[in-house]
Amino acid sequence: MGEKQGKRDRGRILTEAGLQKINKAIAEEYRKQGTKRSYEKIAEKSQLNINTVEKILKRTGAADRRSIQDLFEAFGVHLEEADHISAKDRELQIQQPSPLVPIGDEIRWVGRQAQIAELIQRLRGDCRVLSILGITGIGKTSLAARLIADAEIRQQLPELRYVDFYQDSPQFEVVARRLLAENPASNPQLPQDERALVEAMVAKLQSRPYLLVIDMLEEVLEADGEGGHRFREQVFAKFLERALLAESMPSRIVLTSQDRLPVLAEGRFPQRCCPVPLGGLEESEVRSLFEEWEVRVEDGEDWQHLQSMARAYEGHPLALKVIAGEIREDYRGNIRAYWHDYGNEIEEVERLRADSVERSREDKPRIDRHSFRLKDLVKKRVEKTLARLQRAYPLACLMLCMGATYRRPVERRAWLLQLADYSQEEQELAFEILQRRFFLEAEQPGDKNLYRPHNLIRRAALDLLPQIEEEVLPQ
Ligand SMILES: Nc1ncnc2c1ncn2[C@@H]1O[C@H](COP(=O)(O)OP(=O)(O)OP(=O)(O)O)[C@@H](O)[C@H]1O
Ligand SMILES: [Mg+2]
Numbered sequence: 001m002g003e004k005q006g007k008r009d010r011g012r013i014l015t016e017a018g019l020q021k022i023n024k025a026i027a028e029e030y031r032k033q034g035t036k037r038s039y040e041k042i043a044e045k046s047q048l049n050i051n052t053v054e055k056i057l058k059r060t061g062a063a064d065r066r067s068i069q070d071l072f073e074a075f076g077v078h079l080e081e082a083d084h085i086s087a088k089d090r091e092l093q094i095q096q097p098s099p100l101v102p103i104g105d106e107i108r109w110v111g112r113q114a115q116i117a118e119l120i121q122r123l124r125g126d127c128r129v130l131s132i133l134g135i136t137g138i139g140k141t142s143l144a145a146r147l148i149a150d151a152e153i154r155q156q157l158p159e160l161r162y163v164d165f166y167q168d169s170p171q172f173e174v175v176a177r178r179l180l181a182e183n184p185a186s187n188p189q190l191p192q193d194e195r196a197l198v199e200a201m202v203a204k205l206q207s208r209p210y211l212l213v214i215d216m217l218e219e220v221l222e223a224d225g226e227g228g229h230r231f232r233e234q235v236f237a238k239f240l241e242r243a244l245l246a247e248s249m250p251s252r253i254v255l256t257s258q259d260r261l262p263v264l265a266e267g268r269f270p271q272r273c274c275p276v277p278l279g280g281l282e283e284s285e286v287r288s289l290f291e292e293w294e295v296r297v298e299d300g301e302d303w304q305h306l307q308s309m310a311r312a313y314e315g316h317p318l319a320l321k322v323i324a325g326e327i328r329e330d331y332r333g334n335i336r337a338y339w340h341d342y343g344n345e346i347e348e349v350e351r352l353r354a355d356s357v358e359r360s361r362e363d364k365p366r367i368d369r370h371s372f373r374l375k376d377l378v379k380k381r382v383e384k385t386l387a388r389l390q391r392a393y394p395l396a397c398l399m400l401c402m403g404a405t406y407r408r409p410v411e412r413r414a415w416l417l418q419l420a421d422y423s424q425e426e427q428e429l430a431f432e433i434l435q436r437r438f439f440l441e442a443e444q445p446g447d448k449n450l451y452r453p454h455n456l457i458r459r460a461a462l463d464l465l466p467q468i469e470e471e472v473l474p475q
Pocket of ligand 1: 141
């Protein structure tokens with residue numbers, strides 16, 4: 001780890017501002033020439049290796065400053081300090097992201113009312129570490145956002161500290177900095193000694209009622225070789241255990257994770273440490289969800305189809321959301337028409353699922369086996385929907401795949417810029433298609449509207465990127 005870290009320190013990565021600048025210049029250059037851009041052409045023009053060009057523009061790895069400068073100069077852009085950042089700093093950027101706060105009519109939360117009420121009571125009671133567990137896209141982050149937004153919770157725990165390992169570097173140091181910072185923008189000096197660091201953090205949690213939320217904790221776990229998980233950095237366990245064992249603790253910690261967490265404090269104080277496994281939505285909740293998404297159940301037949309979809313994906317909200325996006329946009333909300341074309345896919349999934357339940361009975365019992373299967377099914381669902389998007393709206397798909405290289409949510413104009421080679425109208429249409437089909441999630445930190453694909457969609461889009469670039473961006 002030390003060596004890898006050392007190497008990374010030397011490299012630079014473009015900032016959002018730098019990326020936007022160079023993308024714009026490249027687009028202008030090729031528009032002038034009347035040709036489409038390609039990495040090969042860019043490499044030739046800047047006399048850089050094609051892999052380096054890709055790495056810089058996709059921001060998949062660090063490059064040396066000289067290469068970045070050559071690229072910028074080749075397109076007549078002056079490279080400024082704000083255009084790039086050391087790879088290490090980028091990882092440790094500690095600006096406080098706001099928790100997901102969906103925009104206006106994007107608030108389409110349904111169901112789980114009883115569960116939310118119960119979790120709030122637990123947090124107001126003895127529960128100090130609440131971990132929401134479940135597979136990707138099942139609704140952990142959104143549920144955590146509901147808890148954060150609850151009036152009683154806000155009143156009891158007014159100081160929110162939010163760590164999101166989707167964007168933040170998966171290191172304990174990030175949690176420490178965020179918690180110990182006086183305000184979100186400050187960058188505190190941390191105690192060198194690990195013990196002192198943990199003590200300082202626990203003291204802080206004891207000093208006032210904080211709500212510390214750590215989203216996507218699975219990013220800091222690794223397999224323990226025995227079917228479970230352990231923290232890559234043991235200090236995570238030490239910190240959580242100290243928070244559990246401390247005599248008084250007005251603060252609360254909410255974690256979300258796709259993987260089960262290691263046992264903390266040998267399972268003592270079970271009332272202080274509450275794992276909450278999250279499953280999919282009930283059929284009636286799925287119905288309300290579809291209605292929220294403007295897909296209405298008109299009659300008994302529609303309801304049957306909807307129930308089949310809910311069963312096939314065990315009420316998984318993200319899988320159902322991408323289906324609803326298609327029904328709403330391509331079938332004008334007509335469930336039966338969608339079923340006519342794709343009902344066989346859903347029935348196939350139902351069969352596969354029943355099969356996996358059967359097999360898991362024969363296997364040695366493992367609670368998560370069933371969910372692993374669901375995870376595969378959901379992944380396939382997302383891939384299929386993307387493939388259809390690619391066929392029907394190649395530019396929207398290109399925008400999504402290129403934009404997936406951003407790890408942070410970005411503004412609409414950064415999304416449009418992904419299609420800088422195309423007309424304004426085409427750009428706007430592509431963005432609208434993505435939004436209306438629920439490929440993008442909206443966030444509203446402060447007064448900005450930011451967009452990003454869900455993690456699951458982002459991964460599928462990144463996998464598709466090489467192929468789609470070849471097809472849509474002719475050499
Ligand atoms: N109860 C709900 N009502 C409406 N939408 C929901 C609900 N639960 C989840 N969703 C939607 O489903 C999608 C996935 O939810 P979310 O991002 O919370 O999943 P997650 O479990 O955090 O996934 P990951 O582990 O990949 O981070 C989001 O678009 C979210 O808005
Ligand atoms: Mg999440």
